[in-house]
Amino acid sequence: MNPISPSRRRLLRGAASAIALPAAFGAGAQPVREFRIGHQKGFLSLLKGRGTLEQRLAPLGVKPTWTEFTAGPVQLEALNVGAIDFGDVGEAPPIFAQAAGAPLAYVAATVPRPKAEGVLVPKGSPIRAAADLKGRKVALNKGSNVHYFLVKLLEKHGLKYADVNVVFLPPADARAAFEKGSIDAWVIWDPFLAAAQKSLDATLLADATGVVGNRAYYFSSLSYADKNLDVLRVAIEEINKIDIWAKLNRDLLAAELAPLFGIPKPVLDLSTARAEYGTGPVTPAILAEQQQIADTFLALKLIPRRIQVRDVARSPWAAA
Structure with missing residues (x-):
């Protein structure tokens, strides 16, 4: 703070x-x-x-x-x-x-509430698993619950936090960047998560089940x-x-x-x-x-x- x-x-x-x-x-x-x-x-x-x-x-x-x-x-x-x-x-x-x-x-x-946060990728993205995030541009809200989720998700799949290019954006800005294709993945929580799934047809790469409690x-x-x-x-x-x-x-x-x-x-x-x-x-x-x-x-x-x-x-x- x-x-x-x-x-x-x-x-x-x-x-x-x-x-x-x-x-x-x-x-x-x-x-x-x-x-x-x-x-x-x-x-x-x-x-x-x-x-x-x-x-x-x-x-x-x-x-x-x-x-x-x-x-x-x-x-x-x-x-x-x-x-x-x-x-x-x-x-x-x-x-x-x-x-x-x-x-x-x-x-x-x-x-x-592990299903209430997740990693989204655009429909048709070549990213099919968390391990594919290596070297990718990933947006999240700095210091939020999803910040910790990303760290632990990467660890679970053999990656380090430094292996991805993290971009700090609040939800509204991250959604805009996601829509424009200027980021490869977005780590976000509900109801923003559900809104992107419904209105943008975004693909849920992973939620926090088995990773963190949220x-x-x-x-x-x-x-x-x-x-x-x-x-x-x-x-x-x-x-x-x-x-x-x-x-x-x-x-x-x-x-x-x-x-x-x-x-x-x-x-x-x-x-x-x-x-x-x-x-x-x-x-x-x-x-x-x-x-x-x-x-x-x-x-x-x-x-x-x-x-x-x-x-x-x-x-x-x-x-x-």
Whole structure:
């Protein structure tokens, strides 16, 4: 994570305070406890729309406020300047944040979702297997979950990271480059993965099955987690209820997510059908997976120092 300029720091704080927080529920009531949620388009958006979290937290004197961000790393920047208390992110961004000294705490993790990320090549490409990527131009979003996936996929097929020409591009730019034929392969996650398969007839060279887990994480700050584990426990329980519903209602889930992402429902049908659902505690085994990612990034000189992931894990269930 790069140093945050004073102007960006003010912007992040302003974004998170855009929704006014009432001082109390009513005359004589105790002040409302803060719970400032940062979120990307996705399951937290569904939770916001349902209003069930507000109902569960009201007896605790907590009223959530919500701020939408474009990506996980931006949420972590907001956390770093004290603008939010909770958010969702993929595997890689919190490693960069911890290495940069951000006060994040892992508080929950999803089940593995290996089919939700993959390597795409154009239809008719001579690249038929991962080993054929040697010497090719491969685009990905730097420091993202797919960055680690590519490293491990190459290793599995006898290649080194240096054997491919990696081009760092955000999803929109990578798709444009893919369409123009200026890259040979694109490593990307759903729903962008499904969209390219459906609209560009792209070929899925490999997904992450048998390579990496591809989990998502829910995070807080160390200071907030140490004082509000009861709030975090309720939030994660409500998130998991959305997961349970999604697993049993994939068609309805796709219909609800399509307008949220601005993507046609058939694309969401593909991505939701292959997704896995479930959110729970960050276990020692999960932390070991995350530590392996951190050690890999250190070896590639993508982070400046070794970190211990377990040092920033907190269990909301410890307050149960």
